[in-house]
Amino acid sequence: MQENIIVVAKQASDQASPSWQQQLSHAIRDPRALCERLGLSHDWLTGAQIGHELFKVCVPEAYLSRIAYADINDPLLRQVIPLGEEAHTPQGYVVDPLKEADHQPAKGLIHKYAGRVLLIASPTCAINCRYCFRRHFPYSDNSPSRAQWQEALDYLRHDITIHEVILSGGDPLAASDRQLAWLVAQLEGIQHLTRLRIHTRLPVVIPDRVDDALLGWLASTRFQKVVVLHINHANEIDQAVIDACARLKQAGVTLLNQSVLLRDVNDDVTTLATLSERLFEAGILPYYLHVLDPVQGAAHFDISDEEARALVAALRNHLPGFLMPRLVREIPGKASKTPL
Numbered sequence: 001m002q003e004n005i006i007v008v009a010k011q012a013s014d015q016a017s018p019s020w021q022q023q024l025s026h027a028i029r030d031p032r033a034l035c036e037r038l039g040l041s042h043d044w045l046t047g048a049q050i051g052h053e054l055f056k057v058c059v060p061e062a063y064l065s066r067i068a069y070a071d072i073n074d075p076l077l078r079q080v081i082p083l084g085e086e087a088h089t090p091q092g093y094v095v096d097p098l099k100e101a102d103h104q105p106a107k108g109l110i111h112k113y114a115g116r117v118l119l120i121a122s123p124t125c126a127i128n129c130r131y132c133f134r135r136h137f138p139y140s141d142n143s144p145s146r147a148q149w150q151e152a153l154d155y156l157r158h159d160i161t162i163h164e165v166i167l168s169g170g171d172p173l174a175a176s177d178r179q180l181a182w183l184v185a186q187l188e189g190i191q192h193l194t195r196l197r198i199h200t201r202l203p204v205v206i207p208d209r210v211d212d213a214l215l216g217w218l219a220s221t222r223f224q225k226v227v228v229l230h231i232n233h234a235n236e237i238d239q240a241v242i243d244a245c246a247r248l249k250q251a252g253v254t255l256l257n258q259s260v261l262l263r264d265v266n267d268d269v270t271t272l273a274t275l276s277e278r279l280f281e282a283g284i285l286p287y288y289l290h291v292l293d294p295v296q297g298a299a300h301f302d303i304s305d306e307e308a309r310a311l312v313a314a315l316r317n318h319l320p321g322f323l324m325p326r327l328v329r330e331i332p333g334k335a336s337k338t339p340l
C-alpha cells in the first residue's frame with residue numbers, strides 16, 4: 001500500500017513538473033498556434049507566417065507564461081513573434097554581420113579575440129529571438145561529432161595563449177549534460193585553459209534547465225565559471241529565473257548579463273533602469289548593452305547610435321555605476337567590442 005502511495009505521488013510530481021527536455025519539445029513552433037495561445041488577432045497571422053518562413057518560430061510555455069494576453073506590444077512578445085517586416089532587406093543588413101565565417105580555423109570553433117575562443121556547443125536554441133545575429137548561421141556545417149571535435153581540441157592544445165573557452169551556439173545548454181560534461185572534460189585536459197564561459201538564454205527561457213545534472217558537472221569542473229545570460233527586459237525575470245540563478249551561484253558560477261538594445265522592447269530609460277535593478281536582485285551583474293548587429297530580417301529593431309548614446313547618458317542619472325551596462329558594438333575585425 002505504502003509503495004502504491006509513493007508511486008502515485010511520484011507520478012503526480014512527474015506530471016506537475018515536466019523535464020526541461022519535455023518543455024522544449026512542447027514549445028510552440030507554429031505561428032497560428034502562437035497567435036491563438038496569446039489571443040492575438042488573425043490580422044497578425046499573415047505577417048507571422050512570412051517571418052516564420054525566414055526564421056522558424058520557437059517559444060516554450062515557460063516563456064509564454066510571462067507574456068500578457070492579447071497585447072501585441074508586450075516587450076517579450078516583440079522578441080519572439082515573426083513579422084512581415086523581416087522580409088525587408090535594407091542596405092547594410094546581411095546574413096553574417098560579424099563576418100564569423102572569416103574566423104573559423106576548425107569546425108565548431110570561432111577565434112576572434114586574443115586569449116579566448118568560442119565553441120558552437122549546440123546548433124539549436126530553446127527560443128528563436130527574431131533579432132538574433134546568428135539567425136542565418138550555417139549550423140549544419142558547424143555541429144561537430146565527438147570525433148570531429150578533435151580538430152578544435154587540437155587547435156586549443158597548440159595555442160597556449162588561449163585561456164578561456166566560451167560555450168555558445170545556438171544555446172550551449174540545449175545540448176545534453178552528457179555531451180557537455182564530455183566536452184568540458186576534454187577541455188579540462190588542456191592545462192593552459194583556466195576559464196569556462198557559457199553564453200546562454202536557457203535559464204531564462206526554461207528555468208528548469210538548471211537541474212541537478214547541470215549543476216553536478218558545473219560544480220565539479222576545475223575551471224573558473226562564468227555564465228553570461230541574455231535578458232532584455234525585467235519582465236523576463238520571474239521567481240523561477242531568480243531561483244535558477246541562485247542554484248547557479250551555489251555551484252560557484254559568476255553571473256553576468258548582456259542585453260541587446262531593441263526598438264519597442266527596451267528602448268526607454270525606465271525600462272533599462274528597471275532591468276538593471278531587477279538583474280541585481282537576481283544576483284546578476286549587467287555587463288553589455290549591445291546595439292543591434294545588422295542582420296538581415298531584424299532591421300525593424302534598430303536604434304540609431306545617437307538615440308542609444310542619449311539613452312545611456314540618461315540612464316546614468318538613474319543607476320549606480322556598478323549597474324550600468326557598457327554600450328558596445330561588435331565591429332568585424334576589431335580586437336574587442338567597441339564602446340559607443
Ligand code: SF4
Nearest residue numbers: 125128129132170201
Ligand atoms: S537564444 Fe541566443 S542564439 Fe538563440 S536565437 Fe536567441 S539570441 Fe540567438
